[in-house]
Amino acid sequence: MTLTARHALVTGGSRGIGRGIALKLADHGIHIAISYLKDEAAAKATLEQVRARGADGFTVQADVCQPQQIERLFTRVRDEFGTLDIFVNNARGEIGTFYEPAMSIGLDKFDAAMNSQARAFLVAVRAAEKLMPDGGRIIAITYAPGGRFGGWQPWVAMGAAKSALETLVRYFAVALAPRGITVNAVSPGWVDDSVLKTLPEPVVQMIRDHHHSGWTPMRRLGTPADIGNAVALFCSKEAGWITGQLVAADGGMGLMDAAIPLAIQQPELQPA
Ligand SMILES: NC(=O)c1ccc[n+]([C@@H]2O[C@H](COP(=O)([O-])OP(=O)(O)OC[C@H]3O[C@@H](n4cnc5c(N)ncnc54)[C@H](OP(=O)(O)O)[C@@H]3O)[C@@H](O)[C@H]2O)c1
Secondary structure, three states, rough: OOOOOEEEOOOOOOOOHHHHHHHHHOOOEEEEEEEEEOOHHHHHHHHHHHOOOOOOOOEHHHHOOOOHHHHHHHHHHHHHEEEEEEEEEEOOOHHHHOOOOOOOOOOHHHHHHHHHHHHHHHHHHHHHHHOOOOOOOOEEEHHHHHHHHOHHHHHHHHHHHHHHHHHHHHHHHHHHHOOOEEEHHHHHHOEEEHHHHHHHHHHHHHHHHHHHHOOOOOOEEEEEHHHHHHHHHHOHHOOOOOOOOOEEEEEOOHHOOOOOOHHHHOOOHHHH
């Protein structure tokens, strides 16, 4: 796998999955712009880890719900790096900013979800393109099941927003194909050391047990490094002919059939 990129921006790169992506790209010597919303200390700690890998970069505060702040973010990237080879759209607001059921969610929370995903991506890709040489890479981090299922009611705004994000990925893939810039989406399964850390411990344990029991066939949660690996694949020279695609990095989670009890689906229980 060949990564020739020199500069990347990872929104929400300060912690969780974004940090896993930033560190994986830093392993390949890529300098990273690490954006965050509130937690400057986490962003600085991630930058230290980037430097420990022999790469460099900077931290930058910006709210991706505010288009002017996205523009300011890219101005800073231009001033620091000059060019941008990789843009990873990863930031997602705190659960409290969008987590309400379909029949009662307020428009403020619905807008917060849509703005942080679809509108932010629209604004950011257009800004990124101006700094990108031909052959650049754009990757959106989504949660594809959220947009497909009609069951997880409090997720309605983020589900709708991630669906819109995935659609934008395909439009931008076509728009930027003449320049050899690829635009793809990575959909993680449930990942440890991420937003999960903000949930109550009994809830985390329930989620962990659920996936370890076989609903994720690889019987573990993902790690930020797993998602960093998937992003690095899309950033490789060899992935230059792949665009507009959505890849699940989920240990097989998306392959299980929720309509059939797990005991029947587990291969070790099937008759020989
Ligand atoms: N965790 C999972 O299991 C999972 C599964 C599937 C998909 N995903 C997707 O993966 C991505 C990362 O998830 P995560 O769980 O790693 O996130 P996380 O740990 O909650 O971290 C969120 C990051 O986004 C930043 N952020 C929050 N609101 C922002 C805003 N309005 N503007 C700019 N930055 C903002 C945070 O900065 P501060 O720390 O400064 O607030 C932080 O760096 C998201 O797109 C999520 O939907 C996650």
